[in-house]
Amino acid sequence: MTIREFKMPDVGEGLTEAEILKWYVQPGDTVTDGQVVCEVETAKAAVELPIPFDGVVHALLFEEGTTVDVGQVIISVQTGDAGAGAPVQTAAAPVAEAAAAAAPAEEPVAEARQPVLVGYGVSTASTKRRPRKATAATAAQNGTAAPAAPVLPAVPAQPTGERPLAKPPVRKLAKDLGIDLASVVPTGDGGVVTREDVHAAAAAAIAPQAVPAVAAPVAAQAQAQAPVAEAAVTETSARETRIPVKGVRKVTAQAMVGSAFTAPHVTEFITLDVTRTMKLVQELKDDPDLAGLRINPLLLIAKAVLVAIRRNPDVNASWDEAAQEIVLKHYVNLGIAAATPRGLIVPNIKDAHAKTLGELSESLSSLVATARDGKTSPADMQNGTITITNVGVFGVDTGTPILNPGESAILAVGAIKLQPWVHKGKVKPRQVTTLALSFDHRLIDGELGSKFLADIAAVLEHPRRLITWS
Known part of the structure; x- marks a missing residue:
């Protein structure tokens, strides 16, 4: 045995x-x-x-x-x-x-x-x-020995005069945040400076008096300040509660900060009449050939985005920082932002451009159900190209969304409301919404971004273009 x-x-x-x-x-x-x-x-x-x-x-x-x-x-x-x-x-x-x-x-x-x-x-x-955070403090409070995982000695800061070890994206982040890498205490294996180290240094520079409480403790501080860090995480009072940031929420926060400081964001807006699209949604729901499929406005909005990408293929791209190249994608992995109990995630529909309306509906339904159950796999969130976030479900008119890292654009869909609208020369109640498109200005200039957003709106105002433009 x-x-x-x-x-x-x-x-x-x-x-x-x-x-x-x-x-x-x-x-x-x-x-x-x-x-x-x-x-x-x-x-x-x-x-x-x-x-x-x-x-x-x-x-x-x-x-x-x-x-x-x-x-x-x-x-x-x-x-x-x-x-x-x-x-x-x-x-x-x-x-x-x-x-x-x-x-x-x-x-x-x-x-x-x-x-x-x-x-x-x-x-x-x-x-x-790498060392476990606050391991010694936790063991001391519980009155037990430290767990089996060994706590390694803290990695010292880079010696004066030596070039700090860091990957190119981390160096770029430090440059964007105005942080001198030589002043950052590394916590990565072999003395490598990580993104978390840079963010911690930035937080310390902004609010030095609050560093022990809010900045991520570096390895050199872990033992000396472990009791303080542990108390900051677990203390609950009548006035405030501190919640550890980890898992999905942690990586989302890091990704959004990285995206906001890396890609130059531009956001454009358009308000449009989607009355015809809402009528088509109802007609499709009543179509026996589509029985059993989930038909909703998001489905037709997704289809409109795919049609607009076909007419403006240069928007479907990514920026390769290392090679200094724009990479045009001949496929669309359409991301759908989903709010889950574990935080915001963005799974994507692989090869959405090649799917029929029925197949797209099935993929959307599966994506939403899997996300709600917390079963979305890491592979489902990799290699997205463009994302849709539907803030309208919360009654919000629009927003200025931040790009999902590595993607070229994200479309925010606002609430669809009955509003007075000039239709055929007369003011009538119509179903109206506002779309907001944020895009990476390194990849998409104002003309291309405007044409792309206008084409999405044109399809939703006159959904017959789903056929004539396909």
Whole structure:
């Protein structure tokens, strides 16, 4: 009998950590290959993890609500495979992990090959891990020993005179925010400055007196200020409550800040009469050929956007900062912003340009249902090109939306209301709405953005153009 270990996999596109939301098994339970053992939440979505071997659960190494780095062991299983899996690890495991983590960087630690789960990919990161935030403080308050995951020494700031280590997008962000990278304390592996480090430095520059409470604590401050940080997160009083920012909300906040300071936003507006579109929605609902499909104004708005993209293909592009190139997309992955209990997410309909009205309706329904259930996969939110956000469902007339990172434009749809409107020379009550289009001015100039928005409006004012312009 041996003990096999199952490590937190990379559940999509290079994510580095995930929070364990729920365990579906307990020690002593029998598990089989492919059985879901837990649900985790990454920075993008909630995902169920199946285990890739049979056996009896030996131990759950992390409690629900714990954030775990990719590559850390989360569950051990007693199996009958004498020669398979990792060696038995009992009380000596934390010592072994700490020794491995302390090994010099030039001597990589040997690691057993992780079984590859379908759709998860393989993490190529070494066993070196960054420190857990406030681990020591949490252990001290609970009166228990620190968890198995070792706390590594803080990464020191870059020595004076050396060029700080950072990826090009991080350097660009620091430049946009006016932050000197040499003054930023790095927390990334190997002393690399991360986006979070830059944002923390920016927050400190704006409000230095509030740094211990609101700025993300850097590694050098983690031990000294851990009790203060922990209290700031958990303290609740009659006057205020502090909520930890993590998961979807955390990555959304970071993405929006990055987008706002990277892409030069321009927003244009148009108010239009959509009475004919609303009549068409009702006619389609009554069409027996479309029975069972969800027909609503958003469906026809999505179709209008796709028609307008066909007439203005240059709007469907992205900016490659590293290569200094504009990348024109010959496909449309249409994003639909969705408000969920875990925060705002933007899944997209892959190859929406090639779908019929019925197929588009089915995709929209599936996208909304999956998002509400919290089951949207990371892959569903990757590689979007243009997004629609329907703020009208909240009774809002319009807004100035921020671009989803990597995309060229986002269309905000306002509430559709009965308003007085000049129609055929007379003032009549008509169904009216306002559209707002934000776009990346590096990719789309004023003329192209205006034509694109005007074409969307023209289709919605005269929906027969869905046929004549297709």
